[in-house]
Amino acid sequence: MLRFGRALGRKLGRPSVQGIRFRMGLAMAAALLPILILSANQTQVEFxxxxxxxxxxxxxxxxxxxxxxxxxxxxxxxxxxxxxxxxxxxxxxxxxxxxxxxxxxxxxxxxxxxxxxxxxxxxxxxxxxxxxxxxxxxxxxxxxxxxxxxxxxxxxxxxxxxxxxxxxxxxxxxxxxxxxxxxxxxxxxxxxxxxxxxxxxxxxxxxxxxxxxxxxxxxxxxxxxxxxxxxxxxxxxxxxxxxxxxxxxxxxxxxxxxxxxxxxxxxxxxxxxxxSSGLLSWARLNPIGVLLLPLAAWLTAFLAVMLLSERIIIRWLAYLERIAAIYARGRFSVRPVQAERAPAEIRVLARTLGVLGDNITRRDQALLDSLDEKDALMREIHHRVKNNLQIISSLLSMQQRAVSDPAARAALGDTRQRITALALIYRTLYQSDDIRAADSRAFLSELVGQLIAGEATRGPLVTSAVEADQLVIDPDKLAPVALWLVEAVSNAQKHAFAGRGGDLQVRFKVQGDTSVLEVQDDGPGVSEDDAAGVGRTLMTAFAKQLRGQAEIIDAPGGGSIARLTFPTPEAVVPSEGAGTATPSSR
CATH class of the missing domain: 3.30.450.20 (PAS domain)
Known part of the structure; x- marks a missing residue:
């Protein structure tokens, strides 16, 4: 009995049982039930x-x-x-x-x-x-x-x-x-x-x-x-x-x-x-008139309602449901033209659905045009910001060449590198398919290349290698990362590679909820003077903006490692057609 109750509960929970056809059939069965009751009453009286x-x-x-x-x-x-x-x-x-x-x-x-x-x-x-x-x-x-x-x-x-x-x-x-x-x-x-x-x-x-x-x-x-x-x-x-x-x-x-x-x-x-006479004795004497005819009439009406509801209502509702499913997939060019043969109420519903598709198409086109215009404006803004930052960087470069004090020249050089990093962010944004975010792998590779190339003519040779996971993030999170990297690379150039050159390795790993950015050199290692510099102070400040922490430690094979550990920023889903993608670890 318990198994029958569970099977019945699962049967009644199906959409076919809860649909219009079943409910109409059930309503018709209830409407015709008095016929069976009257027949049963007549049978009882005759009995x-x-x-x-x-x-x-x-x-x-x-x-x-x-x-x-x-x-x-x-x-x-x-x-x-x-x-x-x-x-x-x-x-x-x-x-x-x-x-x-x-x-x-x-x-x-x-x-x-x-x-x-x-x-x-x-x-x-x-x-x-x-x-x-x-x-x-x-x-x-x-x-x-x-x-x-x-x-x-x-x-x-x-x-x-x-x-x-x-x-x-x-x-x-x-x-x-x-x-x-x-x-x-x-x-x-x-x-x-x-x-x-x-x-x-x-x-x-x-x-x-x-x-x-x-x-x-x-x-x-x-x-x-x-x-x-x-x-x-x-x-x-x-x-x-x-x-x-x-x-x-x-x-x-x-x-x-x-x-x-x-x-x-x-x-x-x-x-x-x-x-003694049984309850159905009279029904056995006259089964057709007492039981079979009323029951046949009841079943015929029930089946007729089920069939007619299928032909008149259910199949057209299923057709409109398929049209709505196509709309849900973003294809609004389809129109329910076959519903013109349906009953008047279904035709009205189909026309309303068609008008809805037209309105959505027009609205989507207007939104796309607005987005294209906004995209063009944002690219223009990013381009102008980049140009302005490049102008500032050029002015600082000119000022740096005019200054004879080595400390001042170094300070202006550091500032110019930071501005160059910010300009690179804006250039990456307006050149990418999606102006809302940038790919960390390509950006870090290009930034390290610029930083190393900028100092290549003024000292011994420094080689670099970048190993980065792909992560599409917004500029607000990318700017602190870029500025921290500028400080870490500048620190290696000043203390590890000064007068000798060397090898620089940059690694960016996305480890689930935590991301790690490391800059490793093959210099003499960490000294006490490094902990009191301006660069170390800025690196700590940029780490706090990312709700992370920064540290400089000795590398196992010699040299030092500047490490930034911070919570992985929420990945930005690229818009349709974008060339970048989120890393597999995310």
Whole structure:
């Protein structure tokens, strides 16, 4: 059950189940549900009517069945009452035998005195008749009842389970008990007829005594019930001259209806049994009219709604969904022209979608034109800033040549290098495909080349090598990096390569969230004077702008390493068509 609930939950969670088609079908099914309810109500009414008719048929059949058996018992009772006043004599036995031979419904006649001894009896039935009623009956219940004043008594014959004793009281003129006259009747002659066409199928009949014991029946199992005491309590409460109905379950647990009526006095009852009508019994008799036609109409309407919703609505919505997906990919030139064959509401939606595509196309074109204009302006601005910085650098170079003081010349040279680095940034920006950012690898390579080339004519040879990861970053983060590199290279040129030349290595590594820029020389190593210079102070300041730290340490093979460690700036995604890319480590 739990697996079924989970499978049903997954099924109801699918888009096809939550869509318009399913909901329309569900709504139509709910709208047509009253048809099924009305059909079920009619079936229930017909079932009740049928069940009531079956109960009435069973009750009337019980009364009809009792009529024949009652007439036979009444005629036997009248015969016995006629014989009761006669005294037993020499001709008693021949007379009783002669009567039995003329009556097919009686198998024996007997007369008993007040002590319960047999006085005479018919001999037509031979020994079987003698066994039907014992010679001494004074201790039997039916004889005691006659002695106590009852006029007519019926009981099963001792020694003959298939026979019934009908006995009447014989008394003297003053009312004193004189004995009894008894007739033995085969129970088979009293068996109610179940061939009545009015009886429900599966009906069975029986004759019972007042204690509910079956005397004779067509099927005894049909009268075995679950309730304690069987049918005794119900049978004893049946009014005289009326038939009564009772419904209960038999031993197998199946519902049965029982109809009973008194046969004679309070001793015998006719009992009929029939299976109770099931809820769908009428539907089984008329399945097409009661169940199949309403169900077919309901299913036809449901399937028609599902099919029509697919043809009229769903397929056009799916078509518009495909158009919208194309728009989502940036292709606004497609128009939903096929929707002109759709219903009016879908056509309106398609036209609205087409107008939306036109508006987006025009807006995108306007934005692209604006961006191109802005790009051109920004490139012009970067170009002018670069030119201005170049002019400043040229002026500083002229001033540097006019100054004779070595310290002043060095200070002006350092300043010119810093301005050159900034000018290089702006040149890189306006020459790149994307003016918002620059590629760190190309920029660092070009900057180191300019710094080394600028000093190549004024001293010994310095070789350089640049190894850099690619990282596209904005100018705000690139400027501190460039200025720190200028200070690190200038420091190496002043202290490591002065008067001797050497080899310079620049490494830029992007290590996830941390980036490392190193400048390594092969000079004499770190000295105490380096820690107090202006360059070292500027390097520390530029590192703080990047929220990093700067340090100068001895290289393992000799020389020193200036190292800048800082958080990796957020990579800028290049615009479409840009030639640069972010590093694989990012």
């Amino acid at each position: 009740r009517r049928q069940a009531e008719e079956r109960r009435l048929d069973l009750q009337l059949a019980a009364e009809r069945s009792a009529v024949d058996a009652k007439a036979q018992i009444d005629s036997t009772t009248i015969l016995l009452q006629t014989l009761a006043p006669e005294a037993a004599g020499f001709y008693c036995e021949p007379r009783l035998t002669a009567l039995v031979s003329r009556l097919d419904s009686i198998s024996g006649l007997r007369r008993f005195n007040e002590a319960g001894d047999e006085v005479c009896a018919s001999r037509r039935s031979g020994q079987a008749a003698d066994d039907a009623a014992a010679s001494h009956v004074r201790d039997q219940d039916w004889f005691q009842r006659l002695r106590n004043g009852e006029e007519v008594v019926m009981a099963r014959a001792p020694g003959a389970p298939d026979s019934l004793i009908v006995a009447v009281r014989s008394q003297r003129p003053l009312g004193a008990f004189q004995g009894a006259v008894a007739a033995v009747i085969p129970l088979s002659t009293l068996q109610p007829d179940i061939s009545d066409p009015a009886l429900p199928p599966g009906s069975q009949s029986a004759i019972t005594d007042a204690d509910g014991r079956i005397l004779t029946s067509t099927d005894a199992s049909a009268f075995a019930v679950r309730r304690a005491g069987g049918l005794k309590t119900w049978i004893q409460g049946i009014p005289r001259g009326e038939a009564s109905l009772h419904e209960t379950r038999n031993k197998e647990g199946r519902p049965h209806v029982y109809a009973a009526t008194r046969l004679a006095g309070r001793d015998l009852f006719v009992l009929l049994s029939a299976p």
